[in-house]
Amino acid sequence: MPSITKPLIPAVRRERNALGLTIRDYEGPMSTLCAGCGHDSTTAALVQALWQSNLEPHRVVKLSGIGCSSKTPTYFLRSAHGFNSVHGRMAPIATGANAANRDLLYLGISGDGDALSIGLGHLCHAVRRNVRMVYLIENNGVYGLTKGQFSPTADLGSLSHRGEHNLVPPIDPMLLGLSLGATFLARGFSGDKAHLVPILEAALAHRGFALVDVISPCVQFNNHAASTKSYAATRAHELHVTDLAVPHAPVTATIPTEGAVDVPMPGGGSVRLRALPADYDPTDRRSVSAFLHEHAGRGEVPTGLLFLDESVPDMHERSGSSRVPLNQLAFDELCPGADALDALQAAYR
Amino acid sequence: MSAWAASIDERPAAPAPPERAPGVNDFSCTIATANGTGSASANALLVRAVFRMGVPVSGKNLLPSNIQGMPTWYEIRVNGDGHTARTGRCHLMAAMNAQTFPQDVAAVAPGGYVLYDATAVPSYRWERDDVGFLGVPLSLLVGEVSEDPRQRVLLRNVAYVGALSALLAVDPTVVAAALSERFAGRPELEQANQRAFELGFDHAESRVDCPLPFHVAPAHGTAGAVLMDGNTSTAIGCLYAGATVAAWYPITPSTSVMDRFGELCARYRRVPDVQPADALGGGPAGAGDLDTPAGQRDNYLIVQAEDELAAIGMVVGANWNGARAFTATSGPGLSLMGELLGLAYYAEIPAVVFDVQRSGPSTGMPTRTQQADLLEAAYASHGDTKHLLLFPADPKECFDFAVVAFDAAERFQTPVLVLSDFDIGMNDWVVPRLQWDDRFQPDRGRVLSRGDLASMERYFRYAPWDDEHVAARTLPGVDPKGAYFTRGSGHDSLGDYTEAPQRYQEVVDRLAAKHAAATGHLPEPLVEHHGGARVGVITLGSADAAVREAVEELAGRGVPVDYLRVRSFPFHAAVADFLRAHDRCIVVEQNRDGQLRSLLVAEAAAAPDRLGSVRCYGGLPVTVPDVVDGILLELGR
Ligand SMILES: Cc1ncc(C[n+]2csc(CCOP(=O)(O)OP(=O)(O)O)c2C)c(N)n1
Ligand code: SF4
Numbered sequence: 001m002p003s004i005t006k007p008l009i010p011a012v013r014r015e016r017n018a019l020g021l022t023i024r025d026y027e028g029p030m031s032t033l034c035a036g037c038g039h040d041s042t043t044a045a046l047v048q049a050l051w052q053s054n055l056e057p058h059r060v061v062k063l064s065g066i067g068c069s070s071k072t073p074t075y076f077l078r079s080a081h082g083f084n085s086v087h088g089r090m091a092p093i094a095t096g097a098n099a100a101n102r103d104l105l106y107l108g109i110s111g112d113g114d115a116l117s118i119g120l121g122h123l124c125h126a127v128r129r130n131v132r133m134v135y136l137i138e139n140n141g142v143y144g145l146t147k148g149q150f151s152p153t154a155d156l157g158s159l160s161h162r163g164e165h166n167l168v169p170p171i172d173p174m175l176l177g178l179s180l181g182a183t184f185l186a187r188g189f190s191g192d193k194a195h196l197v198p199i200l201e202a203a204l205a206h207r208g209f210a211l212v213d214v215i216s217p218c219v220q221f222n223n224h225a226a227s228t229k230s231y232a233a234t235r236a237h238e239l240h241v242t243d244l245a246v247p248h249a250p251v252t253a254t255i256p257t258e259g260a261v262d263v264p265m266p267g268g269g270s271v272r273l274r275a276l277p278a279d280y281d282p283t284d285r286r287s288v289s290a291f292l293h294e295h296a297g298r299g300e301v302p303t304g305l306l307f308l309d310e311s312v313p314d315m316h317e318r319s320g321s322s323r324v325p326l327n328q329l330a331f332d333e334l335c336p337g338a339d340a341l342d343a344l345q346a347a348y349r
Numbered sequence: 350m351s352a353w354a355a356s357i358d359e360r361p362a363a364p365a366p367p368e369r370a371p372g373v374n375d376f377s378c379t380i381a382t383a384n385g386t387g388s389a390s391a392n393a394l395l396v397r398a399v400f401r402m403g404v405p406v407s408g409k410n411l412l413p414s415n416i417q418g419m420p421t422w423y424e425i426r427v428n429g430d431g432h433t434a435r436t437g438r439c440h441l442m443a444a445m446n447a448q449t450f451p452q453d454v455a456a457v458a459p460g461g462y463v464l465y466d467a468t469a470v471p472s473y474r475w476e477r478d479d480v481g482f483l484g485v486p487l488s489l490l491v492g493e494v495s496e497d498p499r500q501r502v503l504l505r506n507v508a509y510v511g512a513l514s515a516l517l518a519v520d521p522t523v524v525a526a527a528l529s530e531r532f533a534g535r536p537e538l539e540q541a542n543q544r545a546f547e548l549g550f551d552h553a554e555s556r557v558d559c560p561l562p563f564h565v566a567p568a569h570g571t572a573g574a575v576l577m578d579g580n581t582s583t584a585i586g587c588l589y590a591g592a593t594v595a596a597w598y599p600i601t602p603s604t605s606v607m608d609r610f611g612e613l614c615a616r617y618r619r620v621p622d623v624q625p626a627d628a629l630g631g632g633p634a635g636a637g638d639l640d641t642p643a644g645q646r647d648n649y650l651i652v653q654a655e656d657e658l659a660a661i662g663m664v665v666g667a668n669w670n671g672a673r674a675f676t677a678t679s680g681p682g683l684s685l686m687g688e689l690l691g692l693a694y695y696a697e698i699p700a701v702v703f704d705v706q707r708s709g710p711s712t713g714m715p716t717r718t719q720q721a722d723l724l725e726a727a728y729a730s731h732g733d734t735k736h737l738l739l740f741p742a743d744p745k746e747c748f749d750f751a752v753v754a755f756d757a758a759e760r761f762q763t764p765v766l767v768l769s770d771f772d773i774g775m776n777d778w779v780v781p782r783l784q785w786d787d788r789f790q791p792d793r794g795r796v797l798s799r800g801d802l803a804s805m806e807r808y809f810r811y812a813p814w815d816d817e818h819v820a821a822r823t824l825p826g827v828d829p830k831g832a833y834f835t836r837g838s839g840h841d842s843l844g845d846y847t848e849a850p851q852r853y854q855e856v857v858d859r860l861a862a863k864h865a866a867a868t869g870h871l872p873e874p875l876v877e878h879h880g881g882a883r884v885g886v887i888t889l890g891s892a893d894a895a896v897r898e899a900v901e902e903l904a905g906r907g908v909p910v911d912y913l914r915v916r917s918f919p920f921h922a923a924v925a926d927f928l929r930a931h932d933r934c935i936v937v938e939q940n941r942d943g944q945l946r947s948l949l950v951a952e953a954a955a956a957p958d959r960l961g962s963v964r965c966y967g968g969l970p971v972t973v974p975d976v977v978d979g980i981l982l983e984l985g986r
C-alpha cells in the first residue's frame with residue numbers, strides 16, 4: 001500500500017555534498033507506512049542528516065527490530081546493507097555486527113515498543129557497553145504495527161483507541177539512559193525537521209552509543225506518551241470499523257528556540273515540546289537529571305541535545321580490541337598452528 | 350543394577366550381569382566427598398597420575414547443583430583396554446564424607462574395600478563383613494603439616510590421594526612430579542602438598558598389605574593421548590577455527606567453554622598495537638582497558654551478554670558481518686535462542702552454538718547429564734525450521750567438530766549446533782592428541798569481494814544459487830553494489846519482501862534442499878559390523894563408550910549386534926542403509942522420550958515397528974550394564 005502523502009523531500013535535488021553525492025543517493029524505495037506517519041518524516045530528516053554528514057552510504061549499516069518504525073530502514077540508503085531482525089533484538093545484533101567490524105557506522109531504528117518493552121534489557125546493556133552506534137527510538141506511544149495497544153511510553157491515564165485507560169506509568173528513555181551512564185542523549189520531533197536534522201547529525205558523529213528519542217506520531221492509533229489530555233476515539237473507532245486506515249497529513253510544528261510549543265496530536269490531546277534554555281549544560285549529568293525530572297513532572301517534553309559525554313571509551317576501546325576490524329584479520333593471524341597445539345597439549349599429559 | 354548406582358540413583362533394579370572380578374588395570378574406584386571441599390583437583394591429580402603411567406582411565410564427576418556442602422562423588426575407572434564408560438561397580442570406595450558413609454559402604458562390590466578417615470569416623474559400626482575397611486587418620490596426619498583449618502581440608506584431600514596411591518600402586522614419583530608442576534613457583538604450598546601426599550602414602554603402605562589385588566601397573570596405553578575435558582577442547586577448536594567474536598551468558602555446564610576460550614585468546618590472540626588512523630574511531634583510545642596489557646591489542650572480542658537472546662543476537666550480527674562468532678550454552682539458554690536461530694535459518698546467516706546438554710526439563714538437574722535437547726535443537730524456532738547438528742562423543746570430537754561447525758555454518762549460511770553434554774564437557778577423558786594440519790584453510794563459504802561484484806551487473810542476495818542451493822552473500826561496507834536488505838519476513842529469491850505464495854515457497858523449498866545438501870559436509874556415521882548380525886544398535890554422543898563396551902560384552906554372551914553412531918544431522922544415507930539392513934535396530938540414548946529414535950523415524954525413514962529403544966535418563970552417564978540389560982530386554986532375552 002503506497003503512501004498517499006510522502007515526506008517533504010523535493011523531487012529533484014541537484015545539490016551535492018562533500019562526497020559529490022546528492023540527497024537522492026541517500027534515499028530508498030517508497031515507504032509503505034500510512035500516509036502522514038511520523039516515522040516517514042523521521043526518515044526524511046535522517047536522509048538529510050546522513051547527506052549533510054557526508055557519510056558514504058555503503059559504510060553505514062542499518063538495523064532494526066520489528067514494528068512500523070523498524071520497517072523504515074528499507075526506505076532510505078538503498079546502497080547500504082540493512083538488517084530488519086526480530087522484535088526487540090536490534091541492539092544485540094548491532095552489538096555483534098559492531099564487534100565484527102568497528103569501522104562501519106551502525107544506525108539502529110527502533111520503536112517505543114521494540115526498544116522499551118520487549119527490547120528494554122538489550123537497550124540498557126548496549127548503553128552500558130557504549131557500543132558505537134546511533135540508536136533511534138521512533139516514539140509514538142503506541143504499538144503501531146499491532147494496531148494501537150499501549151506502549152511503554154504511553155502516558156498514565158491516557159485512553160487507547162479501544163477506549164481503555166493506561167494504568168501504568170511511562171518509561172522516559174532519556175531519564176533511563178542517564179541513569180545507565182549513556183554518553184549521548186537527545187530528543188527531537190519528527191514534525192520539526194529543521195530541529196531534528198542537527199540532532200541526528202550530532203548523533204551520527206558521536207563516538208559511542210547515541211540514544212535519540214524522536215517523538216514520531218502515529219496518525220492511525222495515536223495516544224501519545226506525553227499526552228496529558230484524554231484521548232478522543234479515532235475516526236476508525238467511531239465508525240466501528242477497525243480496518244479502515246484514513247489518510248492523514250503528518251503532524252508538524254516548529255519548536256521555538258525558547259519556551260515551549262503545544263503540538264496537537266492526530267487523535268486528540270497534545271504534546272508540549274520544550275526547547276532547552278540558553279544556559280543549558282548538556283555535559284553536567286546532575287543538572288541534566290534535575291532538569292529532566294522537573295520537566296517530566298510538568299508534563300513537558302524537553303527537546304534538543306540533552307546530554308553528552310565524549311570521554312568514555314566505546315566497547316572496543318574498553319576491551320582493547322584490534323584496530324583492524326576483527327572480520328578482516330587473516331586466518332594465519334588467528335590460528336596458532338600445529339606446533340602451538342602440540343605445546344599447548346603438554347599441559348594435558 | 351549394582352548397589353552403588355542404586356544408592357545414588359533410585360531407578361528400579363534390572364537383572365545384574367555376571368560380576369566380573371577386578372584385576373590389574375581393571376577396576377573402579379569412587380571418591381565420596383562433600384562439594385566445596387576442594388576435592389576436585391586432588392581427584393584429578395590421581396587420574397592424571399594413572400594416565401601418566403600409561404593406563405587408560407576416566408574420571409566422572411557426579412556432582413550436586415550446589416556450591417558447598419552437598420555430597421559429591423568422583424568415579425574413577427581404570428581399564429587397560431581403554432574402556433572408559435561407567436560400569437556401575439565400585440571396588441574401592443574412598444569414603445571421605447561422613448554424611449554419606451553408610452550408603453557409600455553399601456555401594457562397594459563384595460570383596461572390595463573402603464578407605465576412610467579414621468579421625469573423622471572413629472566408631473562406625475561396620476555392617477558388612479564382605480568388604481575390607483582401611484582406616485587412615487587423614488585429618489590427624491595433615492594436622493602436622495598446617496595449622497590453617499582451610500588448608501588442612503585441602504591437604505586431607507592430597508593425603509587420601511597418597512593413601513589411594515599406595516593401595517593402588519600408583520607411582521609416587523609420578524604424583525610428586527604432577528604436584529611440582531601444579532605448585533610451580535609456590536614452594537611452600539608445594540612442600541605442604543608433597544608432605545601431605547607422603548603422609549597418606551606412607552601410612553597406608555606401613556599398615557596395609559599394599560597394593561591391593563587390583564591396582565595399576567605401568568603400561569603403554571596412553572601414548573599419543575591427552576587427558577582433557579570437552580569444554581576445553583571445544584574452546585581450542587574455536588581458537589583454531591579462527592573465531593574472533595564470542596558472546597555468552599553463564600550457564601552450567603557450558604561456562605568453562607568461554608573461560609577456556611578467554612584464557613586461550615589472552616595467550617594466543619594478543620598482538621602488539623599498531624596505530625593506523627581508524628575510520629570512525631571508538632572514543633578515547635584504550636582509556637578503560639584494564640585487562641589487555643599496555644601496547645597490546647586483542648584479536649578477539651568476548652562479550653558477556655545480558656541473556657541468551659542477546660548472546661545469540663550478537664553471534665548472528667557478527668557472523669552476518671563476516672566474523673566467525675559463536676556462543677556456548679545449555680538447555681535453558683537454547684530455549685531462549687529459538688527465535689533468533691529461526692531468523693538466522695531463514696535469512697541465511699551463519700551461527701555456531703555449542704549446547705553442553707544437562708538434564709531437563711526446565712532448570713532440571715544442572716550438574717547432571719542428558720541428551721535431551723535433540724529435538725529442540727533440530728527444529729529450534731517456530732515455522733519450518735531445521736538446523737545442522739553435530740554430535741561429538743568425546744573431547745577429541747569436540748575439537749574436530751568445532752572446526753567442522755564453523756566451516757559448515759559459513760558454507761551453508763546457517764546455524765550449526767554442536768550438542769555436547771555435561772559428561773563430555775566437564776569430565777576428563779583420555780583421547781588421542783588433538784591434531785592440526787597447518788595446510789588447513791577455513792571454508793568461508795561464498796562471500797563476494799569488491800572484484801566479484803565489479804564483474805556483476807546486479808547483485809541479488811538469494812539468487813542465483815549453486816548446486817548446493819547456496820547463494821553468495823556480501824558483507825556490509827565492501828561495495829555499494831553488494832547492498833541488500835536482510836529480513837526475517839517473507840522474501841523472494843531476489844531478497845525482496847513478498848507474500849506471494851510461489852515466490853515465498855521457492856525460497857523455503859531451496860532452504861530444505863540446502864539443508865539436505867549439507868549432509869555431505871558433516872561427519873558421517875561410524876559403523877561397526879559384527880559378522881552378519883541381524884540386530885543393529887544405534888547411539889550418539891557420550892553414550893558411545895558405554896554402548897561400544899556393551900556391544901563387545903553382548904558378543905561375548907552370544908548376542909552379536911552391529912553398531913552405528915550418528916555424528917550429525919541431517920542423517921547420512923548410511924544411516925537409512927543401516928536401518929534397512931537390519932531386522933531390528935535398537936536406539937540407545939540418554940533422554941526419556943527417545944528423541945533420537947523419533948528423529949530417525951521422521952528424518953531417516955526408519956520403520957517404527959522395527960526400531961527399539963533403550964533410554965537412560967536419570968542424569969548420570971549411562972553405564973555398561975544399563976545398556977546390556979536394556980538391549981537384552983528389548984530383544985526379549
Ligand atoms: C516476539 C514477538 N512478539 C510480538 C510481535 C508482534 N509485534 C510486532 S510489532 C509490535 C509492536 C511494535 O511497536 P513499536 O516498537 O512501538 O513500533 P511501531 O509500530 O509503533 O512503530 C509487536 C508487539 C512480534 N513481531 N514478535
Ligand atoms: S499504524 Fe501508525 S506507526 Fe504504523 S505506519 Fe500507520 S501511522 Fe505509522
Ligand SMILES: [Mg+2]
Nearest residue numbers: 111112140142
Ligand atoms: Mg510505537
